[in-house]
Amino acid sequence: MSDQSSSKIISETISNTSNESGNNFGFIESVTDINNRKDNLIKTESNIEEETSTFKRNDEWFWDTNSEQIFAQDSKTIIAVGHASVKSIVPLELLRHIYLPQKPHDRIFDPTTRTISYLQPRSYLPVNSLIQGEKKRILVTGGAGFVGSHLVDRLMLIGHEVIVLDNFFTGRKNNLAHWIGHPNFELIRHDVVDPFLIEVDQIYHLACPASPPHYQYNPIKTVKTSVMGTINMLGLAKRVKARFLLTSTSEVYGDPEEHPQAETYWGHVNPIGPRACYDEGKRVAETLTYAYMHQDSVDVRVARIFNTFGPRMNENDGRVVSNFIMQALKGEELTIYGDGLQTRSFQYVHDLVDGLILLMNKDYMEPINLGNPDEYTIREFAELIRNEVNSSSKIKTLPAPTDDPKKRRPDILRAEQILGWKPRWPVKQGIGETVKYFKRQMEAGLIG
């Protein structure tokens, strides 16, 4: 299709939609922006031929007015993520360019000598140029981790100034290597257990190991991170009048006796079990957050995050998604803990990032669940991953971990009603993307 007819489709979509709803200008700008961004990207990266060939100038899309999503013409393939109301719409190709590059942008790996050469000078992906007042200074603690780094990508592309604090216990500099040196970006090695002072407008407080083997590795440190880290960041928010968002967890519901779990449920947690350092740590973090809200009028948000997966999970993370994918890719046995009848509901990381940005920008202070209610037994999930990887790996049963929750599924009515958010990524599609990521990492010699 020619450029002309492609823009005709877009302009027709735009005019139809604005007639229907009256006010969709933010969204329209974002849709139009997709083409501009791709063009900019092509210009910026014109020296990398293989890369540019994946970007088609004449892409067609359509905007599904019901779900407010942009799909390819097949009406199934998601080609953009984000929400118009907070201007977070980003073409998926742009994000893929970061975590799934045909070739790394800034380094060459020589498999013979197993050395890496870093290239200079470097270019960056185009970020929005925000006007004064729109552009915020945003602190992301734990920003080099799996979820944190995806959040940073989105905040950077939106055009904000982003400062990341990370102690690199589970986070990796490599997750943010593509932003290092950018004028809008700062990466600081710092442990949130120690106070930190800076002038910012918003704080996304993610810092804390989240995978059971990691948070149980040093339980005292996990409690300190949750409690002292949160006190330090709330103290900072109070001092500089920043808005504060705590990333809490579905683990505050413990081994739930209510199913699905709504935000009103108080939970069922063993306070002295091996998971308590994380579960109780996050429960205290929530208590602190609301104490600062009531006592010191800090402007707070609390997201309760359910099982999340995607590119940049650590391959040794120990959580079920990365374990199963790596085992299937290497032809090893898939390790099911217990009878495999316990359930989890898995959300793809782009959906979570959408939810976090929407919540931060909404005037709502109660906790909100962010998760995908699509529930699987772990046994079904192992099957799904074997199929996606096309692997003939066998299944091995290992003892169930102490206090492993037997079922978990979010009630997301509140997120739907308050934020206009619900997961957009079918689990299979997200798994496909994650498998591609792990394969690429293996080919690049970054993981074994």
Ligand SMILES: O=C(O)[C@H]1O[C@H](OP(=O)(O)OP(=O)(O)OC[C@H]2O[C@@H](n3ccc(=O)[nH]c3=O)[C@H](O)[C@@H]2O)[C@H](O)[C@@H](O)[C@@H]1O
């Ligand atoms: O992924 C997440 O976002 C969540 O991961 C963990 O919660 P958990 O549900 O225990 O996550 P996994 O370690 O991935 O385990 C999920 C289920 O799979 C099982 N599992 C795990 C790993 C494995 O190799 N095999 C296996 O059967 C576990 O026993 C558990 O029943 C964290 O505690 C949560 O804070 C976090 O939000």
